[in-house]
Amino acid sequence: MKIPYYPGCTLHERALDFDKASRECANVLGVELEELPVWTCCGAVFPLTTDSVMEILAAVRNLAYASRMGDKVVTLCSFCYNVLKRTNKVMREDGERREKVNLFLRADTETRDKIESFLKEDYVGQVDVLHYIEMLRDVVGFDKMAKHVKTRLEGLRVAPYYGCMLLRPHGEMKFDEHPEQPTIFEDFLTALGCDVVDFPMKTECCGGFQIVRDEETAIACSQTVVASAVKRDADLIITTCPLCLYNLDRKQKEMEKRVSGFRKIPVIYFTQLLGIALGIDDEHLDFSDNYVDPRPALAEKNLV
Amino acid sequence: MRLRLSGEVIKDDLVKRVEDLSGQNIAMCYQCGRCSAGCPVADEMDILPNEAIRLLQLGQIEEVLDSKTIWICASCLQCSSRCPRGVEFSSICDALRAIVLRRRITTPSVDAGDVSRVMRTDAPQMGVVGALRKLNG
Amino acid sequence: MEHRIGVFVCHCGSNIAGVVDVKRVAEQLADYPGVAYSTDYLYMCSDPGQNMVKDAIKKHSLTGVVVSACSPTLHEATFRRAGAASDLNQYRVEMANIREHCSWVHRGDKEKATEKAIKIIKTMIEKVKQNEALEPISVPMTHRALVVGGGIAGIQAALDIANAGHDVVLVEKSPSVGGHMAQLSETFPTLDCSQCILTPKMVEVSQHPRIRLLTYCEIDDVSGYVGNFKVRIRKKAAYVNRDVCNGCGLCVEKCPRTVASEFEEGLATRKAIYTPFAQAVPNKPVLDRDNCTYFESGKCGICQKICPVNAVDYEQKDEFIEEEVGAIVVATGFDLYPVVNIGEYGGGSIEDVVTSLQFERLLSASGPTGGEVRRPSDGKIPKEVVFLTCVGSRDPENHVSYCSKVCCMYLTKHAMLYKHNVHDGQAYVFYMDVRTGGKGYEEFYQRATEEDDVLYLRGKVSKLFEEDGKVMVWGVDTLTGRKVEIAADLVVLGLAMVPNSTAVELSKKLKIQVSEWGFYSEAHPKLRPVESLAPGFYLAGAAQGPKDIPDAVAQASASASKVCALFSEKEYHREPIVAWIDEDECSGCKVCISVCPYDAIEFDSEKGISRIQEAICEGCGACIAACPSATIQQRNLTDSQLYKMVSAALED
Amino acid sequence: MFEPKIICFFCKWCTYAGADLAGTSRKQYAPNGVVLRVNCSGRIDPQHILWAFREGADGVLIGGCHPGDCHYQDGNYNTMRRVSIMKPMLEALGIEPDRLCLEWISAAEGDKVVRVMDEFVETVRDLGPLDLDLTDRLSGAEAPEGAEVVEQKS
Numbered sequence A: 001m002k003i004p005y006y007p008g009c010t011l012h013e014r015a016l017d018f019d020k021a022s023r024e025c026a027n028v029l030g031v032e033l034e035e036l037p038v039w040t041c042c043g044a045v046f047p048l049t050t051d052s053v054m055e056i057l058a059a060v061r062n063l064a065y066a067s068r069m070g071d072k073v074v075t076l077c078s079f080c081y082n083v084l085k086r087t088n089k090v091m092r093e094d095g096e097r098r099e100k101v102n103l104f105l106r107a108d109t110e111t112r113d114k115i116e117s118f119l120k121e122d123y124v125g126q127v128d129v130l131h132y133i134e135m136l137r138d139v140v141g142f143d144k145m146a147k148h149v150k151t152r153l154e155g156l157r158v159a160p161y162y163g164c165m166l167l168r169p170h171g172e173m174k175f176d177e178h179p180e181q182p183t184i185f186e187d188f189l190t191a192l193g194c195d196v197v198d199f200p201m202k203t204e205c206c207g208g209f210q211i212v213r214d215e216e217t218a219i220a221c222s223q224t225v226v227a228s229a230v231k232r233d234a235d236l237i238i239t240t241c242p243l244c245l246y247n248l249d250r251k252q253k254e255m256e257k258r259v260s261g262f263r264k265i266p267v268i269y270f271t272q273l274l275g276i277a278l279g280i281d282d283e284h285l286d287f288s289d290n291y292v293d294p295r296p297a298l299a300e301k302n303l304v
Numbered sequence B: 001m002r003l004r005l006s007g008e009v010i011k012d013d014l015v016k017r018v019e020d021l022s023g024q025n026i027a028m029c030y031q032c033g034r035c036s037a038g039c040p041v042a043d044e045m046d047i048l049p050n051e052a053i054r055l056l057q058l059g060q061i062e063e064v065l066d067s068k069t070i071w072i073c074a075s076c077l078q079c080s081s082r083c084p085r086g087v088e089f090s091s092i093c094d095a096l097r098a099i100v101l102r103r104r105i106t107t108p109s110v111d112a113g114d115v116s117r118v119m120r121t122d123a124p125q126m127g128v129v130g131a132l133r134k135l136n137g
Numbered sequence C: 001m002e003h004r005i006g007v008f009v010c011h012c013g014s015n016i017a018g019v020v021d022v023k024r025v026a027e028q029l030a031d032y033p034g035v036a037y038s039t040d041y042l043y044m045c046s047d048p049g050q051n052m053v054k055d056a057i058k059k060h061s062l063t064g065v066v067v068s069a070c071s072p073t074l075h076e077a078t079f080r081r082a083g084a085a086s087d088l089n090q091y092r093v094e095m096a097n098i099r100e101h102c103s104w105v106h107r108g109d110k111e112k113a114t115e116k117a118i119k120i121i122k123t124m125i126e127k128v129k130q131n132e133a134l135e136p137i138s139v140p141m142t143h144r145a146l147v148v149g150g151g152i153a154g155i156q157a158a159l160d161i162a163n164a165g166h167d168v169v170l171v172e173k174s175p176s177v178g179g180h181m182a183q184l185s186e187t188f189p190t191l192d193c194s195q196c197i198l199t200p201k202m203v204e205v206s207q208h209p210r211i212r213l214l215t216y217c218e219i220d221d222v223s224g225y226v227g228n229f230k231v232r233i234r235k236k237a238a239y240v241n242r243d244v245c246n247g248c249g250l251c252v253e254k255c256p257r258t259v260a261s262e263f264e265e266g267l268a269t270r271k272a273i274y275t276p277f278a279q280a281v282p283n284k285p286v287l288d289r290d291n292c293t294y295f296e297s298g299k300c301g302i303c304q305k306i307c308p309v310n311a312v313d314y315e316q317k318d319e320f321i322e323e324e325v326g327a328i329v330v331a332t333g334f335d336l337y338p339v340v341n342i343g344e345y346g347g348g349s350i351e352d353v354v355t356s357l358q359f360e361r362l363l364s365a366s367g368p369t370g371g372e373v374r375r376p377s378d379g380k381i382p383k384e385v386v387f388l389t390c391v392g393s394r395d396p397e398n399h400v401s402y403c404s405k406v407c408c409m410y411l412t413k414h415a416m417l418y419k420h421n422v423h424d425g426q427a428y429v430f431y432m433d434v435r436t437g438g439k440g441y442e443e444f445y446q447r448a449t450e451e452d453d454v455l456y457l458r459g460k461v462s463k464l465f466e467e468d469g470k471v472m473v474w475g476v477d478t479l480t481g482r483k484v485e486i487a488a489d490l491v492v493l494g495l496a497m498v499p500n501s502t503a504v505e506l507s508k509k510l511k512i513q514v515s516e517w518g519f520y521s522e523a524h525p526k527l528r529p530v531e532s533l534a535p536g537f538y539l540a541g542a543a544q545g546p547k548d549i550p551d552a553v554a555q556a557s558a559s560a561s562k563v564c565a566l567f568s569e570k571e572y573h574r575e576p577i578v579a580w581i582d583e584d585e586c587s588g589c590k591v592c593i594s595v596c597p598y599d600a601i602e603f604d605s606e607k608g609i610s611r612i613q614e615a616i617c618e619g620c621g622a623c624i625a626a627c628p629s630a631t632i633q634q635r636n637l638t639d640s641q642l643y644k645m646v647s648a649a650l651e652d
Numbered sequence D: 001m002f003e004p005k006i007i008c009f010f011c012k013w014c015t016y017a018g019a020d021l022a023g024t025s026r027k028q029y030a031p032n033g034v035v036l037r038v039n040c041s042g043r044i045d046p047q048h049i050l051w052a053f054r055e056g057a058d059g060v061l062i063g064g065c066h067p068g069d070c071h072y073q074d075g076n077y078n079t080m081r082r083v084s085i086m087k088p089m090l091e092a093l094g095i096e097p098d099r100l101c102l103e104w105i106s107a108a109e110g111d112k113v114v115r116v117m118d119e120f121v122e123t124v125r126d127l128g129p130l131d132l133d134l135t136d137r138l139s140g141a142e143a144p145e146g147a148e149v150v151e152q153k154s
């Protein structure tokens, strides 16, 4: 089965490990992630001002490319997912902005050259934006996924971190039935055999992009999250977002400096964990970029 | 400090602009403070989210535009998601930032040094792009 | 029929005559087709004025009367009586409103006012010409009432009606009467013990010779209309022959199965065969087959073996009881908003976050902790207790929009009682507004802050979570503009009051309206607050909207007095201005049935036509305007009358 | 000056009582409208309105209870729907839709009765007399059933 895939810039630059692991897992599960032939940065943040047109143009272009390839587009990064999904809603429901955006698209000669044919019709929200985990649940099925598991991750205590962008705004994202107590990653982890660690900070913010402006503030946020998982004896945290990973993992270096007796905890992408369970080769599961090396924790449970 | 209120002061055109830009009705906020109670970065703010909205209700928009608060907000949408009246402070915050940024006034939060510092971090692209877009227009 | 209409133009002193040329009006109308007599007089409503009408009817053999005077709301009844006194059917007397709608509002232009008065009178002459002689509809009536719901409201209504001398059937779905009040510890604003004031009433209701108490029963079906309802009641199988059982309690004692007790809100257990609480009325057990070993596996049977009077009967089936009643009081009460919906407060998964009703049980002397406040997780006495108001209430975005009215008060009571219990403890109440509308309520709140050191924090809590055996509270104090964090031992949620979960389903059986949130709708929010729009149905207690005990009882007594007023007549009388269907023309499309707000239209499937039940029709006219075959008419306001009236008003 | 003829259908629970209040308060308004009392604005159907125009009315004013206040639960919603369907229908017949007016006026709004009456009379006055030719066409096409007097069955 082929599904159009929008990686987003971070997965092509700093989060190659995420991209690689996710593609490999998909392959094992019989899904081919078919990367859009052309795509651009989605803009990273969805503009919350009602008059924004230029700010969503990039995201619409990507959606329009995807609409040529199928009726879905899968993405991995929480930020991309949020931007694409919310932009899609604008294109479906906000007639005025839709018209303006399509005007731009029609005038956009560069785009026209690249993808002559899609311009035959306006983009009006034809594709459904899917997160990879939704694809696992709804397209593959967690039970089918579980059948591919080579190594059940018994005894591994995993804390699933959702963060903000997958869940909010709930009315638009509809990512999980219970915005305050989501369970999709819990179900995913259970299917892999893990011990799920429920921790109250799983839907709290990691500090987001504030990390590049006001490190102190953002670290305070991410430390709250990390400490909460550590307190509940998690072996590791999983996430879906390169920025969350950066804040929660890389910034543990700073946390160590600031907090006495700070206990580190590895943070990895959920598809890396899935890769381990599916028995994917080490060469595809690269943890060299992680500040806190997950391998010791995994080794302890004989998983690497 | 005494606020001298009148119908004219309260009906500030710029507040109306914030309402238009954010798609929010400022009057709907009944000041329960839940936005502030759940905001992960409120500790660093000089004006709490609910206080910022209160100031807008009173027409005191310049005070809010001058605040640190609007630059500290991480757009996590926690405030909006739990607001009993469906007021999205996160959107109001974006609108307030947009007003400052569209005025093309350099604010302490987004001076040139800041921008270059942002560019220099080793943070993932999306973080950098996000920050620049949220904080630099 | 030859029309002989009498027109009486009133001067009302100068109120009318000062503007309208009454003489000219009377003269001009004397020539109008069908008018047999026309005159004017100074004060029509005075005795001589009325006598004029009476005499003229006889003298001129009038077939109809139009009194051209003030608004019909004022004197229609007066002149109808006058007409009737001269044997003219009261519905052939009409008023033309030439005062409120003419002389008083057109004082500047006497000529135009006079012309308009003539037009107004002509419209009424045309109407009277076609008015039928009608009689008020009278319907036989069963002088027995049904009360649904045996909480304090239902109990009070049943007692009041029965004490007035009418029979009452009281139907309660649970094994005992008492409702939520039975669960409460002490009650604001006086802090009297809830059980102490309630139990005598529960006993009274069970022993009253005029009350048939049916517990563990539900309404299965209701048909008929005001004065003549037929009710089918399902008596749920209790697997105990409660007529034989003597309430010795041996079965309960020996039953080996335990389950969470509903009455104790899950904080304690009960047996599979059980009475919900010690003071239950009737104090006879029921067997909960979903949790009974015998029903699961055919084993056990201990209760049956031990019962000294052989009351336990595993073969018992649901039974049906038929009752005829003339009026129905609905008092099905409330439930708390489900805590699972509030994920940010743990959605029920944090043990030491309890609902307000659970806290009542923790405070109650008869509760699971014997009245000592101990928290559920480890039984420790909590030293830091946080109370949250408006949980789910006043939250149109995520939960319910309305204020639940009683929670401010009961949380204040909770904080106070907690402090009386744990003197060195600290109680916090997070609030948005403290609503204390009621006699002695504000003073009660002030006492909580002054004497019991309850700390009120103005702000809504965003999140609760467990940490190190504490419940972390993330709140705010908007008065100082600070975020607030409290490590609490126990948190109490002042959850919204919502209608009983059966309310909407019941409303469909009863065919009465519920409002947006499922509370029963009153006929008028101010002037008919205890009646449903559908005749014969009355509302009492929290089923109609969030209410405390004084309000619930007041409303129960009010609905009882409404029932008694209805029962004060032998028969039920109503205005005959109802709709009727011409059977020959009706195509049987049922459109009318779908628009009638009172379900007054039934379908005769044999003839394939619809038929209006006069006893139920309120005469709104919705069906008339909707009928595609134009075959429905309203008595004394037919389309034909309307057309003639329109034409008369436009004639030059 | 052209004096329009207006037929007013007022619900007895609200607008009719509102007009009574205007009277008891001695408010003054234009005398062009004649009020017919109906149990509910929902009793009025398109035929009544067309009949009024046919019989020479220049305007028709319907007064009902505010949404949510209908004595009969939701009769006024029916009226609202009907009036919105009526407007294009009138347009098609060449009758300016503004000649039909629906207003929510409660029993307490005597002032509103005055305001609405005066404004509506002005509106219709500005529109001028209803063109007779069109009225003829209407009477040919749309003579309401029941316009011939059907005696009531008893």
Ligand SMILES: Cc1cc2nc3c(=O)[nH]c(=O)nc-3n(C[C@H](O)[C@H](O)[C@H](O)COP(=O)(O)OP(=O)(O)OC[C@H]3O[C@@H](n4cnc5c(N)ncnc54)[C@H](O)[C@@H]3O)c2cc1C
Residues within 6 Å of the ligand: C148, C149, C150, C151, C152, C153, C154, C171, C172, C173, C174, C177, C178, C179, C180, C181, C184, C186, C187, C188, C189, C217, C218, C219, C331, C332, C333, C334, C335, C356, C357, C360, C406, C410, C413, C500, C502, C503, C506, C540, C541, C542, C543, C547, C548, C549, C550, C552
């Ligand atoms: C935590 C808490 C504390 C409170 N404290 C106070 C206080 O201190 N003072 C005060 O004045 N008020 C207090 N109240 C309010 C008080 O509980 C209510 O005002 C009162 O219980 C309302 O009585 P009711 O009869 O209307 O409803 P309920 O008590 O709910 O009784 C309804 C009855 O109807 C039955 N029933 C429901 N549906 C059906 C059906 N379909 N068929 C048959 N039977 C049915 C139910 O089983 C129940 O027995 C408190 C409320 C709460 C939640």
Ligand SMILES: Cc1cc2nc3c(=O)[nH]c(=O)nc-3n(C[C@H](O)[C@H](O)[C@H](O)COP(=O)(O)OP(=O)(O)OC[C@H]3O[C@@H](n4cnc5c(N)ncnc54)[C@H](O)[C@@H]3O)c2cc1C
Residues within 6 Å of the ligand: C526
């Ligand atoms: C400014 C204001 C606005 C309000 N607005 C609203 C509102 O919008 N909605 C609402 O629901 N409620 C409203 N209310 C409340 C409402 O007015 C009262 O609930 C209501 O009037 C109470 O009616 P009552 O018959 O008990 O008392 P009253 O209206 O006071 O009537 C008492 C009557 O008894 C007579 N009387 C007194 N003593 C004697 C005596 N010794 N012998 C004989 N007769 C006597 C008085 O002359 C009077 O006529 C408002 C109240 C106020 C003050």
Ligand code: SF4
Residues within 6 Å of the ligand: B028, B029, B030, B031, B032, B033, B034, B035, B036, B049, B050, B053, B079, B082, B083, B084, B085, B086, B087, B088, B089
């Ligand atoms: S949560 Fe909503 S209503 Fe409450 S203070 Fe914040 S914006 Fe206002």
Ligand code: SF4
Residues within 6 Å of the ligand: B035, B038, B039, B040, B041, B042, B049, B072, B073, B074, B075, B076, B077, B078, B079, B080, B089, B090, B093
């Ligand atoms: S969106 Fe901004 S203001 Fe709202 S909770 Fe998040 S950080 Fe705080």
Ligand code: SF4
Residues within 6 Å of the ligand: C010, C011, C012, C013, C015, C042, C043, C044, C045, C046, C069, C070, C071, C074, C075, C099
């Ligand atoms: S009948 Fe009416 S109008 Fe005539 S005198 Fe009496 S109050 Fe006045």
Ligand code: SF4
Residues within 6 Å of the ligand: C254, C255, C256, C257, C272, C273, C287, C291, C292, C293, C294, C295, C299, C300, C301, C302, C303, C304
């Ligand atoms: S038969 Fe059922 S109810 Fe009776 S004692 Fe056994 S378990 Fe209890």
Ligand code: SF4
Residues within 6 Å of the ligand: C240, C244, C245, C246, C247, C248, C249, C250, C251, C252, C284, C285, C306, C307, C308, C309, C310, C311, C312
């Ligand atoms: S043992 Fe028999 S008589 Fe005694 S309570 Fe049980 S059922 Fe009733």
Ligand code: SF4
Residues within 6 Å of the ligand: C389, C390, C391, C393, C394, C402, C403, C404, C405, C406, C407, C408, C409, C433, C434, C435, C494
């Ligand atoms: S009574 Fe108080 S706690 Fe209850 S909903 Fe109203 S304001 Fe909130």
Ligand code: SF4
Residues within 6 Å of the ligand: C578, C579, C595, C596, C597, C598, C599, C600, C601, C612, C616, C617, C618, C619, C620, C621, C622, C623, C624
């Ligand atoms: S007039 Fe109204 S109440 Fe009567 S049958 Fe018709 S729709 Fe029902």
Ligand code: SF4
Residues within 6 Å of the ligand: C581, C585, C586, C587, C588, C589, C590, C591, C592, C593, C609, C610, C626, C627, C628, C629, C630, C631, C632
């Ligand atoms: S709407 Fe008219 S035709 Fe249709 S069933 Fe009712 S009465 Fe008969």
